Amino acid sequence: MTSDNDERDGPERTEPAPLWPPEDEPGPADPESEERGVWRYEHCTRATLVVDAADYFLLIQQAMLRAQRRIMLIGWDFDTRIALGRGRGWMNIFKRRHPPRRLGAFIVWLTKQNKDLKIRVLKWNFAAVKMFFRGSMIIDLWRWFKNRRITFKFDAAHPVGCSHHQKIVIIDDRFAVCGGIDMTAERWDTRAHRDGERLRRAPGGKRYMPWHDVTMMVEGEVAGALDELGRNRWHIAGGEDIPPLPHQPESAWPPELKPQFTDIEIGIARTRAEWKDHKEIAEIETLFLDMIRKAQRFIYAENQYFASRRITEVIAQRMGEPDPPEVVLINPLFADGWLEQEAMDTARQRLVETIGRVDKQNRFRIYVPHTDGDSPIYVHAKLTIVDDMMLKVGSANMNNRSLGLDSECDLFIDANRPANAGCDEQIRRIRHSLLGEHIGLEAEEVGPLIERYGSMHALIDRHPQPGRRLKPLPMRELNGLQKRMADEEWLDPEDPSDFFEPIVGAKSRRPALFRRLRAPV
Missing domain, CATH: 3.30.870.10 (Endonuclease Chain A)
Structure with missing residues (x-):
């Protein structure tokens, strides 16, 4: 295995491209993009819309179990106490013991299973106030802090009154998620939205109202573009420069997830307020x-x-x-x-x-x-x-x-x-x-x-x-x-x-x- 700091190689690139271009970020991929409000279009080998967090939490756990080199979690909020998948049945594919259900323990467990894996978590800084009311989350963050392959950072790179609101996951530069679902409390629900659903409880046991949400899982070059966006955001938030990964032959696409779209082009659009040297x-x-x-x-x-x-x-x-x-x-x-x-x-x-x-x-x-x-x-x-x-x-x-x-x-x-x-x-x-x-x-x-x-x-x-x-x-x-x-x-x-x-x-x-x-x- 090569290290996380190795540069991308391959027949189409003899030397790494600059990570931070002079104009902060690369422009649109084609002339039509700018007038249509799209940063760039990229090829996508597979894509599926995931509806509601019950399915999403199961699928994203499966994807993270397949990560080889790097996971980037970029979000408005993260709550380490939430339970993802239960891990039964499909875990036989990986020939590993049952993983922890809670997000905080699961992240630590992943780094113990794969010594080459590095995980970075970027969270909006204002939401940090909530951590002090989440009990065991402080313990989880301490465990993350002691782990040299887990880096947690607050994003304060925005004007007063603005927030970091993206909800993105990128795994190995080949698989990504972008949508509206945060990995936090009071998000889990099924598409049935049943009254009295016993699993629709916050980590502290509080019941909350039925919740509807959507996100999209993608694979291919579009995931690489989201990886570039995520690395750029990490850098703007005060993190170190993260180089792109070498090409990964396989993606973290969950094996049981059927794609709704194959071999298409997907556009990426962004919002960001002007801040310091970074334009609006x-x-x-x-x-x-x-x-x-x-x-x-x-x-x-x-x-x-x-x-x-x-x-x-x-x-x-x-x-x-x-x-x-x-x-x-x-x-x-x-x-x-x-x-x-x-x-x-x-x-x-x-x-x-x-x-x-x-x-x-x-x-x-x-x-x-x-x-x-x-x-x-x-x-x-x-x-x-x-x-x-x-x-x-x-x-x-x-x-x-x-x-x-x-x-x-x-x-x-x-x-x-x-x-x-x-x-x-x-x-x-x-x-x-x-x-x-x-x-x-x-x-x-x-x-x-x-x-x-x-x-x-x-x-x-x-x-x-x-x-x-x-x-x-x-x-x-x-x-x-x-x-x-x-x-x-x-x-x-x-x-x-x-x-x-x-x-x-x-x-x-x-x-x-x-x-x-x-x-x-």
Whole structure:
């Protein structure tokens, strides 16, 4: 085995490329990328969308068991107390003893099984406060600290008020995960979202509400690009320079996971606020707006928030057209936490009211998923599908923070690209599967029912939903202070400097929410 510091070799490269280019990061891979809001497109040998954390935690444990040289865990939060897979049955493949279930112990166990393996964990620095209330997590971090092949680092490389929000795992430069699922507490749930699920408990035993989320597993050169992004982020956060690995003949792809896509091109889009010598990146915002503008028939989206003025502006323009696309947005009933509810829920209500003024055909609707027992399901997913021709999944929400302040990363599949011919059929299956999950139908039933009723809205409105169901988002009255907080974006600004705007005075006399929502609103 070569060391982790060896440079990549092979017939196509005689010397290693500079890890940190003069312009901080390499530009788009082709001329179309920049205008479409994509950092670069890379070849992907296999890709699969993973829905909900019960499956994801099992699969990511299987993948990490196959790691040979390096694992990079990059996230908004990590809780070492959570249990991943139970490790029964498929463990016979590896001929090893049963691994620990808890994330913290599992990471240490991996380094003992493979002396060539190095593991790096990058976590948002503000979330460090939570560690002091997590009991045994301090012990786990001490064990990590003593292990020379485990490096744990807090990411503080952002302006005040911004956060590190990416959720990425990279294994051996050949396999990666990018999406919305954090390896932390109160994330685990199955696609059934059962009422009273006994395993849906936080490490301390606390029960939490049903939770819906998505992420994507990829293999190939796209994983190498995410590895480059991760190494760059590690360096920006104050870590050492990490060189690329030599080519790995095999990836950590879980052997039992069937790919939904094979041999396609996947785009990568990012968000990052300007910080010190690192320029602002707003690719995800450009991509979001481009997808909405290009929608011809429908937009299906699942997102934790709906609080972006720019996204609302473009949707309002589309809703004012003679034949606007159908927009189905799946949201949680309320944000997670009082402060987020004040910031996001009030802004959502004001934005929905704004769109409603021009949406004469009622084509834009927000729905909240509910369990069989009528409990609301929290939606943490960040997924957008347009006309079954474009699919975007990652960490970015539909709020101002994700479009300009926080560090984000999304993956993008565009069936319009020649290399992705035929992807539309698989994207359609994904949309039907997700919609079926929310209204208690099998994926195969959804397509014929949409044809029968004529639209997704009509299917949701008219088809019986005796169990799981989607309900229209209820509207509520806002008081004067809530309206002002939403309109002026006090808690969800578009620029880091705007955090202090309520104190030092607004930059514009026009409320921020409506600065550019002039015509047709």
